[in-house]
Amino acid sequence: MNPTDRKYSKDHEWVLMDGSSKGVVGITKFAQDHLGDVVYLDLPKVGTKLAQFDKLGEVESVKAVSDIFSPVSGEIVEVNESLSGSPELVNEDPFGQGWLVHIETSDPSELDSLLTAEQYEAFLSDLPS
Amino acid sequence: MNSENLRRTALYQTHVDLGARIVPFAGWEMPLEYSGILDETKAVRTRAGIFDVSHMGRLYISGSDAASLLDWVVTAGAASLRLGRARYAMICNEAGGIIDDTVFYRLDDESYLLVCNAGNRNEVMALLDRWVQERFGGASVDDRTLSTAMIAFQGPEGAAGLDGLCGGSASGLRPFASAQCQVASRSALIGRTGYTGEDGFELIADACDAPAIWDTLMDAGGSPCGLGSRDVLRLEAGLALHGHDITPETTPIEAGLGRYVQLDKEFVGAEVLRRQSAEGTRRRLVGLVVEGKRIPREGYAVHGNGEAVGTITSGSISPSLDRNIALAYVLEGFSTPGQQVQVDIRGQMAEGVVTPLPFYSRKGGG
Numbered sequence: 002m003n004p005t006d007r008k009y010s011k012d013h014e015w016v017l018m019d020g021s022s023k024g025v026v027g028i029t030k031f032a033q034d035h036l037g038d039v040v041y042l043d044l045p046k047v048g049t050k051l052a053q054f055d056k057l058g059e060v061e062s063v064k065a066v067s068d069i070f071s072p073v074s075g076e077i078v079e080v081n082e083s084l085s086g087s088p089e090l091v092n093e094d095p096f097g098q099g100w101l102v103h104i105e106t107s108d109p110s111e112l113d114s115l116l117t118a119e120q121y122e123a124f125l126s127d128l129p130s
Numbered sequence: 131m132n133s134e135n136l137r138r139t140a141l142y143q144t145h146v147d148l149g150a151r152i153v154p155f156a157g158w159e160m161p162l163e164y165s166g167i168l169d170e171t172k173a174v175r176t177r178a179g180i181f182d183v184s185h186m187g188r189l190y191i192s193g194s195d196a197a198s199l200l201d202w203v204v205t206a207g208a209a210s211l212r213l214g215r216a217r218y219a220m221i222c223n224e225a226g227g228i229i230d231d232t233v234f235y236r237l238d239d240e241s242y243l244l245v246c247n248a249g250n251r252n253e254v255m256a257l258l259d260r261w262v263q264e265r266f267g268g269a270s271v272d273d274r275t276l277s278t279a280m281i282a283f284q285g286p287e288g289a290a291g292l293d294g295l296c297g298g299s300a301s302g303l304r305p306f307a308s309a310q311c312q313v314a315s316r317s318a319l320i321g322r323t324g325y326t327g328e329d330g331f332e333l334i335a336d337a338c339d340a341p342a343i344w345d346t347l348m349d350a351g352g353s354p355c356g357l358g359s360r361d362v363l364r365l366e367a368g369l370a371l372h373g374h375d376i377t378p379e380t381t382p383i384e385a386g387l388g389r390y391v392q393l394d395k396e397f398v399g400a401e402v403l404r405r406q407s408a409e410g411t412r413r414r415l416v417g418l419v420v421e422g423k424r425i426p427r428e429g430y431a432v433h434g435n436g437e438a439v440g441t442i443t444s445g446s447i448s449p450s451l452d453r454n455i456a457l458a459y460v461l462e463g464f465s466t467p468g469q470q471v472q473v474d475i476r477g478q479m480a481e482g483v484v485t486p487l488p489f490y491s492r493k494g495g496g
Contacts, residue, residue: 037151037162037163037166037167037358038166038167038168038169040168040423040425040447041423041424041425043424059476061423061424061425063167063168063358063362063425063446063447064162064167064358066424066425066427066476092166
């Protein structure tokens with residue numbers, strides 16, 4: 002169920018590289034399932050520079066607010082503007098239209114520290130229910 | 131998470147089969163949501179929703195001292211309650227602090243049902259037992275929480291839907307009235323009560339009959355709803371939640387619930403409440419409507435004139451109003467409707483305004 006074309010963090014974010022140094026970042030289906038209805042996202046401005054696992058923003062659901070962490074280091078080059086009017090896209094299509102930001106990565110080797118889809122699923126199955 | 135010691139209601143398997151997200155709550159495994167909190171909230175506001183509230187305590191009090199015991203323990207009148215009617219009240223400690231809040235029903239001359247919060251059931255039971263021992267030996271208390279089930283059926287289409295199942299006896303009930311009825315050929319006590327701000331009913335039946343009654347209510351158009359939407363609905367309706375908005379450290383007067391306190395009778399905590407009622411209190415529970423998209427949540431500080439003047443006790447997005455809403459204790463001088471305040475939402479101030487409760491009122495309702 003988790004696409005195999007991208008890498009995953011243990012904080013339930015994903016990053017999909019575009020073949021160069023640019024990546025798209027979002028949260029996983031597992032994450033949105035646990036959050037429930039997403040009603041607001043606090044995302045960084047274009048130009049913000051982040052180190053790997055820095056706080057990228059906040060996702061607010063009816064139940065709770067959670068931090069989102071950047072799976073890679075780099076600079077934010079685009080933010081998904083449609084989420085401000087339609088935050089539910091994160092619930093409906095977390096791996097697609099519910100993407101959060103595009104990031105120009107500064108250290109592609111960081112991708113090696115992230116999980117493959119298979120490893121992420123193994124990680125999920127070991128989580129306490 | 132260790133779930134071994136958690137109880138399951140008679141409807142647990144029904145929830146699992148419906149795909150509910152189950153969470154631990156007050157010692158029980160309860161459904162948090164099925165289709166989603168926003169969807170379920172809308173179902174209750176526009177059609178009808180079904181909630182399993184079997185985790186709540188159901189304590190049956192009977193005997194020649196039943197009315198006297200209740201009158202001593204709860205803030206509202208018990209002996210004065212007419213047969214077949216119910217009342218909201220609080221149970222206080224000597225300092226007037228709220229041990230629990232309750233809806234109690236008069237079932238017969240010498241028979242009452244007291245519904246209490248799941249997390250407070252043991253404490254309320256112990257308190258009742260103590261007063262039976264000490265003062266009201268002609269009363270007995272029977273905790274039937276585990277042998278019965280309780281289902282709430284709430285929403286504008288609830289009355290018509292339930293009428294079809296019980297021979298039309300639901301819509302004839304006035305608010306806070308109750309009657310013993312047949313629902314889907316099973317015996318149930320139906321009360322026109324609830325915790326959503328909508329017209330609605332609560333049904334109490336034998337635990338073994340609960341799955342059949344639940345299925346029948348779904349067939350009658352009810353959407354399954356969990357604790358998540360219940361919390362949003364009650365907050366929109368301005369209804370306090372024990373353990374959050376009301377606690378043993380807060381009193382009914384501070385909480386703005388003085389109308390549920392009969393000050394001219396003797397009961398535990400009455401002296402303090404009479405004094406507070408006459409002299410006022412330092413803080414008050416108020417409703418806040420908060421600007422912006424970030425949700426004001428429990429524990430966030432409320433500021434006024436540049437100083438901390440209170441604390442949020444419950445907060446949520448209100449899907450019915452499309453605003454963020456909260457309940458908060460604030461200093462009395464900041465409790466007047468229209469008062470501007472600021473809420474510290476994780477380091478950023480959001481503008482708020484004190485707003486009369488309830489935030490949401492159903493059309494034509496009271």
